[in-house]
Structure formats: structure tokens, C-alpha cells
Amino acid sequence: MGIASPSRRSFLSAASAGALVAAAGPLLGACGNDGGSGAGGKVTLEFWNIATTEPQKTQYPKVVQAFQAANPNVTVRMTALENEAYKAKMTAQTASGKLPDIFVSWGGGVLKQQVEAGLVEDLTRRAADLSATLNPLSMDAYRLDGKLYGVPYDMGMVGFWYNKKLFAKAGVKQPPATWSAFLDAVRRLKAAGVTPIALAGKEKWPGHYYWSYLAMRIGGGAVFKQAETSRDFSAPVFVDAGRRLKELADLQPFQQGYQGAGYPTPGGQAALMGTGRAAMELMGQWAPSVQEDAGGDLGADLGFFPFPTVEGGKGTLTEVFGGGNGHALRKGAPKEAMDFLRFFLNAENERMFVSSGAFMPVVKGAESAITDPNRKQVAQAMTGATGFQLFLDQAFAPAVGQQVNDSVAELIADRATPEQVTRAITQAARTQ
Known part of the structure; x- marks a missing residue:
């Protein structure tokens, strides 16, 4: 997918390239800012994703709204771009040295370049609690030199x-x-x-x-x-x-x-x-x-x-052969960004994503939410995989x-x- 992804990944309509979901903020916003903190302890997070088709197009705003209700000091400004438009925009942002607080990553070589440029937060310690609950195979694409730089939310195969x-x-x-x-x-x-x-x-x-x-x-x-x-x-x-x-x-x-x-x-x-x-x-x-x-x-x-x-x-x-989707954080992103990733993968949200067909599970045990026989076959193949190659x-x-x-x-x-x-x-x- 090309990857995507792909990707590989979620592949989205070119007709929707550049389209923003409800409540989306400006493309640049606070990318590379001082952590998004505002007056009175308020925090604004820039969240870039590729959720421009259903069911994610409807689900993502619901997750953001629920997170904001539980964290009234945090505002999440969401920008959704079609897959290829997203990759092009992220390439430009990487070159400028300014990434959004939270952004979709497919791991691998692209993530490695961003890490080597000093633009991505090391999540090895911050995501240690999540690591214990996730399928180990789903995390491989986000590990570089023994450190974790992303958190998966979808994993599957071609x-x-x-x-x-x-x-x-x-x-x-x-x-x-x-x-x-x-x-x-x-x-x-x-x-x-x-x-x-x-x-x-x-x-x-x-x-x-x-x-x-x-x-x-x-x-x-x-x-x-x-x-x-x-x-x-x-x-x-x-x-x-x-x-x-x-x-x-x-x-x-x-x-x-x-x-x-x-x-x-x-x-x-x-x-x-x-x-x-x-x-x-x-x-x-x-x-x-x-x-x-x-x-x-x-x-x-x-x-x-x-x-x-x-x-x-x-x-x-x-x-x-396959891959999935994950989230990474820009270097210096506020702690609330990691809080959002934990919230994104909580049991309620994971079940919603998996049962709707939006994603394949990455949280251990979440495969029980799959009812479709084809998707069950994919999940079983992933569980029994003896080798895996990213796109x-x-x-x-x-x-x-x-x-x-x-x-x-x-x-x-x-x-x-x-x-x-x-x-x-x-x-x-x-x-x-």
C-alpha cells in the first residue's frame, strides 16, 4: 500500500482526498508545538488519521467525544485524510520537522526515518502497560533497535x-x-x-x-x-x-x-x-x-x-504477508496524547471496532468479538502464523x-x- 497501505492499512476513496471529518482542525494546527498546553492547563492535541470511510468515519468522532467528556481539559482536533493524501502530507511534515501530536503510522522504513530524524517519541516505558495486553506480532513493525515507537490498533494479512x-x-x-x-x-x-x-x-x-x-x-x-x-x-x-x-x-x-x-x-x-x-x-x-x-x-x-x-x-x-495500522506520537507530545492512545484501545472501543468490521483485533482476547467466518479465518491465520512480512x-x-x-x-x-x-x-x- 504503496503502502499502505497496503495500509495496508485502510485504503480510502480518492474522491475524499483532503476531506476532513467532523470537528477536524486545520492541517497544520499545533504540529510541533510546545506540547499543546494552553491557558488554565488546557491541552490541545492534533490527531491525524485516515478514517474517511465507514465505519471509522462515524466511530472516530464518537471516540474523541467520549475521551473529551472524560478529560474536560483536553481538546482533540482531528484531521482525516485519504490514504495517499495522508502519506503525501506526512512526507512534507517529516521534511519540515513538524509532526502532529498523534498520527497514524504503518511502522517499518517510514517510521524508522522519522525516528532517526528525532521526530518520534520513544514509547517503550510509556506504553509498557499496553504492551502486556497486545498481540506481540502486532507490535513488531513499531519496534526499532529494541525500542517501541508506535502502538498498533489493527493487524491482519493479505x-x-x-x-x-x-x-x-x-x-x-x-x-x-x-x-x-x-x-x-x-x-x-x-x-x-x-x-x-x-x-x-x-x-x-x-x-x-x-x-x-x-x-x-x-x-x-x-x-x-x-x-x-x-x-x-x-x-x-x-x-x-x-x-x-x-x-x-x-x-x-x-x-x-x-x-x-x-x-x-x-x-x-x-x-x-x-x-x-x-x-x-x-x-x-x-x-x-x-x-x-x-x-x-x-x-x-x-x-x-x-x-x-x-x-x-x-x-x-x-x-x-500483511500489516495493519498504528499510532505514533511526535517527540515531546504531552502525556495526554498517550492517555488518548490508551483510551482508544480500551475494551469498549476495541469491541466496537472489531465487531463492526473496522479492524482486526490487536488486544488479546478481542477476537471473540468477530462473528464473520471470513474474518475469523484471518484472525486464526494470524494467531497461527509462523512468519510475518510487513508490506x-x-x-x-x-x-x-x-x-x-x-x-x-x-x-x-x-x-x-x-x-x-x-x-x-x-x-x-x-x-x-
């Missing part, structure tokens, strides 16, 4: 969301568990007159999921950590991932005009999937809610299956992540070879 009715129409009796079976399913769907896969080619980040998962399934979950350390993506596993992805692209599995399609926009990936005009999409845990927000809801016809294994590969189904456009430095997205998009469009993809990403990694 997998295939599929239309059971369209699978049955094509004679695909069960979700494919191997790459060869997946390619066969794509062929059957095309033969039945069904668009096999919806893809938001314009946004690029959804395409990088395929290459990333294939590399993990071929080489095992540690391949990206090894490449990041060596700054070398030229290993055979990455070239092979490109070749496997080209196998898929050569079948022309995506909808007509996919290269100009967005993710949550009208006629985009989520809408095609939710309205039954495509059989599959490779997407994160947020997919059903975005499908619904885009005007479609498959109900009982929607299913989920993990990314298939590759015959002869070292990777397993229990090694997952590459968040795990790596921004320039490297963007190169992954760009190069994989070129490969899918048959404008780059698998070898050219690995060379371009390696070059980007070595210039960091």
Missing part, C-alpha cells in the same frame, strides 16, 4: 477474497492451495466468461502483493530480511517470483482497463469485486468493508483463502518501497522483465 458463486459457475470446486492449481482456476474462470481477478493497476501497490508473496512462497519468509540487509534483490528467488507473476499476467486475468483502475473508487477494484463482476482480489483484512463502502456486498457468497504455496518452494501457508512499501525506505511498486507494475504490464525488476529494486536499495 489473502484472496473470492466469489463462491462465480467459482461454482466456472467449476472451481475449492480454493486453490498451490500456484499451479491457482493458474488452472484462472483459466477455468476465463473459459466461463468470468473476469478472474480485479486489480487496481493505477495505484500500483496492490500489484506488489503478488510478487512479494511469490518470493516468500518460493524462498521462505526470511528472503526479504536477507535482501534488506544485503541491499541485493538479484537472488534467483526474486527473479523466479517475477517469472511466476508473468505466468499469471500472460493469462490476462485482470479486468479490461485495469491499468487505469483505482482501488476504492467507483468502478475500481473493490467495486468490481463487491458487485460480482470479478471472481477474486488479493487484498488485506479490510477488503469486505471497502467492498461494501464501494457499493457492493457479496454476503454469504464471499470467501477467503490464503495465498497458495509454490510447488518445490520453501515457504508455507503459515508465513503471512514492502512500508518495510523498506520509501524510495525502495516505491521502486518495488513501480517495477512490479511494469512487469505485470509486460514493460519490464523479471531481471529488470530485481535490478531496479537493488539499485534503489543501494542508493539509500
Whole structure:
């Protein structure tokens, strides 16, 4: 997602870019101020997030209002931006050295850059009480050199969301568990007159999921950590991932005009999937809610299956690729900012978020609030995961992540070879 996220993350309508939720404050406000304290002990917190679609769009103001009612000396000025607009704005704010008191973070390389610039608060001690109640896996993306710089509020994985009715129409009796079976399913769907896969080619980040998962399934979950350390993506596993992805692209599995399609926009990936005009999409845990927000809801016809294994590969189904969302605090943020993060994750709010389908749980035991069978499957997969890889456009430095997205998009469009993809990403990694 691109990441997001993505991301990867919550992916939001481009039509709402720059839109503010109710009670939103000005974009700059008190970013990088002296702690937000005003006359008479009053505190103002700037809270930037990406909650521009339902149910978060309604839920967030309720959480803010409840927090302010319990803390009358605190005012929370909330700014919500569409995902890509948010990333662009945060890039500019990072460059200026002024971040909001509370802001969404996907962790990884972007957070690392902000930490190295001295802009992010170390939460290791301040969040120690929260750490004991959270799923340890959900916190990995926010740890750097043994210190904690963010608190997660959503965590999940990417997998295939599929239309059971369209699978049955094509004679695909069960979700494919191997790459060869997946390619066969794509062929059957095309033969039945069904668009096999919806893809938001314009946004690029959804395409990088395929290459990333294939590399993990071929080489095992540690391949990206090894490449990041060596700054070398030229290993055979990455070239092979490109070749496997080209196998898929050569079948022309995506909808007509996919290269100009967005993710949550009208006629985009989520809408095609939710309205039954495509059989599959490779997407994160947020997919059903975005499908619904885009005007479609498959109900009982929607299913989920993990990314298939590759015959002869070292990777397993229990090694997952994904991410979530978290919050970080600017360096020097007032203590009330940490109070807000605790309030955000209290039992009542966590149950509201999880039961509504807004997030996957990060608080231990909160998975009991999940009723949807697909989301239960995602939660069980996360609980049983033996390896985890964060979205590459968040795990790596921004320039490297963007190169992954760009190069994989070129490969899918048959404008780059698998070898050219690995060379371009390696070059980007070595210039960091």
C-alpha cells in the first residue's frame, strides 16, 4: 500500500482526498508545538488519521467525544485524510520537522526515518502497560533497535477474497492451495466468461502483493530480511517470483482497463469485486468493508483463502504477508496524547471496532468479538502464523518501497522483465 497501505492499512476513496471529518482542525494546527498546553492547563492535541470511510468515519468522532467528556481539559482536533493524501502530507511534515501530536503510522522504513530524524517519541516505558495486553506480532513493525515507537490498533494479512458463486459457475470446486492449481482456476474462470481477478493497476501497490508473496512462497519468509540487509534483490528467488507473476499476467486475468483502475473508487477494484463482476482480489483484512463502502456486498457468497504455496518452494501457508495500522506520537507530545492512545484501545472501543468490521483485533482476547467466518479465518491465520512480512512499501525506505511498486507494475504490464525488476529494486536499495 504503496503502502499502505497496503495500509495496508485502510485504503480510502480518492474522491475524499483532503476531506476532513467532523470537528477536524486545520492541517497544520499545533504540529510541533510546545506540547499543546494552553491557558488554565488546557491541552490541545492534533490527531491525524485516515478514517474517511465507514465505519471509522462515524466511530472516530464518537471516540474523541467520549475521551473529551472524560478529560474536560483536553481538546482533540482531528484531521482525516485519504490514504495517499495522508502519506503525501506526512512526507512534507517529516521534511519540515513538524509532526502532529498523534498520527497514524504503518511502522517499518517510514517510521524508522522519522525516528532517526528525532521526530518520534520513544514509547517503550510509556506504553509498557499496553504492551502486556497486545498481540506481540502486532507490535513488531513499531519496534526499532529494541525500542517501541508506535502502538498498533489493527493487524491482519493479505489473502484472496473470492466469489463462491462465480467459482461454482466456472467449476472451481475449492480454493486453490498451490500456484499451479491457482493458474488452472484462472483459466477455468476465463473459459466461463468470468473476469478472474480485479486489480487496481493505477495505484500500483496492490500489484506488489503478488510478487512479494511469490518470493516468500518460493524462498521462505526470511528472503526479504536477507535482501534488506544485503541491499541485493538479484537472488534467483526474486527473479523466479517475477517469472511466476508473468505466468499469471500472460493469462490476462485482470479486468479490461485495469491499468487505469483505482482501488476504492467507483468502478475500481473493490467495486468490481463487491458487485460480482470479478471472481477474486488479493487484498488485506479490510477488503469486505471497502467492498461494501464501494457499493457492493457479496454476503454469504464471499470467501477467503490464503495465498497458495509454490510447488518445490520453501515457504508455507503459515508465513503471512500483511500489516495493519498504528499510532505514533511526535517527540515531546504531552502525556495526554498517550492517555488518548490508551483510551482508544480500551475494551469498549476495541469491541466496537472489531465487531463492526473496522479492524482486526490487536488486544488479546478481542477476537471473540468477530462473528464473520471470513474474518475469523484471518484472525486464526494470524494467531497461527509462523512468519510475518510487513508490506514492502512500508518495510523498506520509501524510495525502495516505491521502486518495488513501480517495477512490479511494469512487469505485470509486460514493460519490464523479471531481471529488470530485481535490478531496479537493488539499485534503489543501494542508493539509500
